[in-house]
Amino acid sequence: MTSRIAATFTAAGRPLLIPYLTAGWPDLAATGPLLRALEAGGADVIEIGVPFSDPSADGPVIQQANQQALAAGANLKSVLDAVADYRHRGGKLPIVLMGYANPFYRYGFTQLAASCQTVGVDAILAVDLPPCDDDGLGVPLGGAGVDRVVLIATTTPDERAKQIAKRGSGYIYYVALQGVTGSATLDPDQTAANAKRLRNLSDLPVAVGFGIRSAQDCRRLGAHFDAVIVGSRLLEEIRDAKDNAASAATALLADMREALT
Amino acid sequence: MSADNQPDAAGFFGAHGGVFVAEPLYAAVAELDKAYQSLRDDPNFAKEIDATLATYVGRPSPIYHAKRLSKEYGCEVYLKREDLNHTGAHKINNAVGQIMLARRMGKTRIIAETGAGQHGVATATVCAREGMPCTVYMGAEDIKRQAQNVQRMRLLGAQIAPVKVGTGTLKDALNEAMRDWVANVADTYYLIGSVAGPHPYPLMVRDFNAVVGRECVEQMPAAVGAQPDAVIACVGGGSNALGILHGMRSYLMQDADGQISGTSSIAAGLDYPAVGPEHAWLHDTGRVRYAAATDDQVLAAFTACSRLEGILPALESAHALAYVREVANELGKDAIVLVNLSGRGDKDLATVLERSDD
Numbered sequence: 001m002t003s004r005i006a007a008t009f010t011a012a013g014r015p016l017l018i019p020y021l022t023a024g025w026p027d028l029a030a031t032g033p034l035l036r037a038l039e040a041g042g043a044d045v046i047e048i049g050v051p052f053s054d055p056s057a058d059g060p061v062i063q064q065a066n067q068q069a070l071a072a073g074a075n076l077k078s079v080l081d082a083v084a085d086y087r088h089r090g091g092k093l094p095i096v097l098m099g100y101a102n103p104f105y106r107y108g109f110t111q112l113a114a115s116c117q118t119v120g121v122d123a124i125l126a127v128d129l130p131p132c133d134d135d136g137l138g139v140p141l142g143g144a145g146v147d148r149v150v151l152i153a154t155t156t157p158d159e160r161a162k163q164i165a166k167r168g169s170g171y172i173y174y175v176a177l178q179g180v181t182g183s184a185t186l187d188p189d190q191t192a193a194n195a196k197r198l199r200n201l202s203d204l205p206v207a208v209g210f211g212i213r214s215a216q217d218c219r220r221l222g223a224h225f226d227a228v229i230v231g232s233r234l235l236e237e238i239r240d241a242k243d244n245a246a247s248a249a250t251a252l253l254a255d256m257r258e259a260l261t
Numbered sequence: 262m263s264a265d266n267q268p269d270a271a272g273f274f275g276a277h278g279g280v281f282v283a284e285p286l287y288a289a290v291a292e293l294d295k296a297y298q299s300l301r302d303d304p305n306f307a308k309e310i311d312a313t314l315a316t317y318v319g320r321p322s323p324i325y326h327a328k329r330l331s332k333e334y335g336c337e338v339y340l341k342r343e344d345l346n347h348t349g350a351h352k353i354n355n356a357v358g359q360i361m362l363a364r365r366m367g368k369t370r371i372i373a374e375t376g377a378g379q380h381g382v383a384t385a386t387v388c389a390r391e392g393m394p395c396t397v398y399m400g401a402e403d404i405k406r407q408a409q410n411v412q413r414m415r416l417l418g419a420q421i422a423p424v425k426v427g428t429g430t431l432k433d434a435l436n437e438a439m440r441d442w443v444a445n446v447a448d449t450y451y452l453i454g455s456v457a458g459p460h461p462y463p464l465m466v467r468d469f470n471a472v473v474g475r476e477c478v479e480q481m482p483a484a485v486g487a488q489p490d491a492v493i494a495c496v497g498g499g500s501n502a503l504g505i506l507h508g509m510r511s512y513l514m515q516d517a518d519g520q521i522s523g524t525s526s527i528a529a530g531l532d533y534p535a536v537g538p539e540h541a542w543l544h545d546t547g548r549v550r551y552a553a554a555t556d557d558q559v560l561a562a563f564t565a566c567s568r569l570e571g572i573l574p575a576l577e578s579a580h581a582l583a584y585v586r587e588v589a590n591e592l593g594k595d596a597i598v599l600v601n602l603s604g605r606g607d608k609d610l611a612t613v614l615e616r617s618d619d
Binding site: 054056067103106129154155157 | 519
């Protein structure tokens with residue numbers, strides 16, 4: 001069966017736009033309106049960040065969002081509820097839950113897969129759970145028809161990248177910057193050169209993320225990748241817009257979406 | 262059951278350990294593992310470390326029969342005097358080993374995390390000796406309560422990076438050091454000071470500190486005529502709930518949602534929500550018993566050791582001392598109890614004086 005994510009890539013005929021949003025941030029009530037604002041701005045897939053107390057792969061912007069979301073009472077259960085609500089109100093976009101391993105682990109991987117299937121989460125990306133045969137996550141996700149998005153970095157050797165890709169589905173998240181999220185500006189030309197390497201390693205669609213800040217970045221990277229992911233830049237926009245967060249998010253995405261044709 | 266065949270090739274001690282890092286760090290951890298495995302049985306590497314430990318650190322550290330503490334606690338108390346090492350704690354043993362590994366790997370910059378500052382001081386010390394730039398991540402809370410060690414690190418030429426996010430303690434310093442490392446993997450070596458983190462760190466830090474135990478095994482029969490009936494040492498956090506943090510799976514202090522709990526300990530060096538994976542395994546197998554000490558028990562042990570033996574123990578080490586009475590009650594007055602006096606207490610004067618005024 002073709003997953004909703006795979007179908008979205010196939011149907012688009014252009015590079016996809018994938019925003020990342022920390023769930024429960026700035027508060028629990030904000031997530032629903034923000035998801036719809038991203039959809040209105042032209043998002044093709046949404047990555048929802050599950051807040052964690054120790055986000056060691058994230059830069060200051062996403063760290064702060066994680067802390068504030070936890071302070072507001074967010075947890076994995078509330079994230080799943082937010083997705084259920086989004087679906088209940090007719091939201092159709094594929095949803096990826098991206099987070100650190102421990103909240104998923106604590107919830108239980110089998111239970112997680114079942115809950116994803118129930119509420120309509122399409123994929124899991126466990127940041128610090130390197131995919132291997134006995135990691136416990138792949139089997140339950142596969143059984144529930146939930147994709148597993150996998151990370152490949154600039155420093156990942158080819159042989160390892162192949163092994164990771166084999167255990168992934170939906171898409172590969174290519175971490176274009178060697179650093180934490182939002183830490184620097186990407187060199188689009190060099191990143192484009194790396195896209196070729198990944199093409200030879202796997203047939204999965206490749207989404208590029210880390211350091212994408214403008215419509216121009218999207219245009220240049222969209223020429224070489226199947227999707228672009230925007231995270232820290234979007235959270236900055238939401239943070240700074242305060243009461244106008246939803247419309248600011250929509251506007252930023254619409255601008256980026258227009259560059260992806 | 263021997264610790265010698267643990268961990269397995271993937272870095273697991275039973276169910277604990279492993280490599281749980283985000284993909285951008287994976288290659289750096291793999292590179293480190295490869296480098297360490299190739300040097301682990303190299304006699305020249307061991308020789309270089311041993312020579313440095315002898316002439317620079319002052320090893321072997323003595324074992325001391327604490328007669329007045331023995332009387333106080335009701336058993337024969339012996340102290341392994343790691344407090345007499347250069348820089349005042351056992352942490353230097355590991356720092357010496359890892360800096361030599363870093364140099365052989367061609368790394369030119371060192372980063373470290375520290376809680377009480379003892380590992381930070383040890384790292385700053387070996388970096389000064391090797392002429393390598395050194396950045397030490399330290400929680401803002403810990404900077405306040407371990408001010409003396411902060412000054413020591415600065416005098417040794419290290420740069421202190423205060424960590425204000427999260428709880429401002431050791432776990433947050435580790436997060437921040439990991440963030441630095443991932444951005445600078447090509448030239449930077451991350452010198453972890455505890456038997457924690459992704460494989461091979463728990464193995465490596467254990468190996469470099471195993472010198473303490475090897476010495477004891479030789480020293481006790483010579484000095485006392487017998488091996489000890491019990492050995493007591495201090496270790497940081499943990500609970501009975503498995504989880505994944507800082508590159509490892511082990512017992513963590515966490516809530517029902519898998520969020521890591523803020524911790525509180527009078528000893529900054531033990532103020533950490535996880536326990537190293539080998540400890541978790543030793544707990545599972547029943548080889549080691551893990552017990553807790555309250556701040557008040559620790560302060561009482563600190564005072565006893567200071568007044569009765571003229572030795573100010575680190576508050577971390579005082580946790581081990583605080584358990585001696587318990588062991589004496591169990592094993593009797595002839596029991597030979599060896600306590601690892603892991604560090605000196607000079608760094609803790611402010612904390613102790615503040616609490617004594619209460």
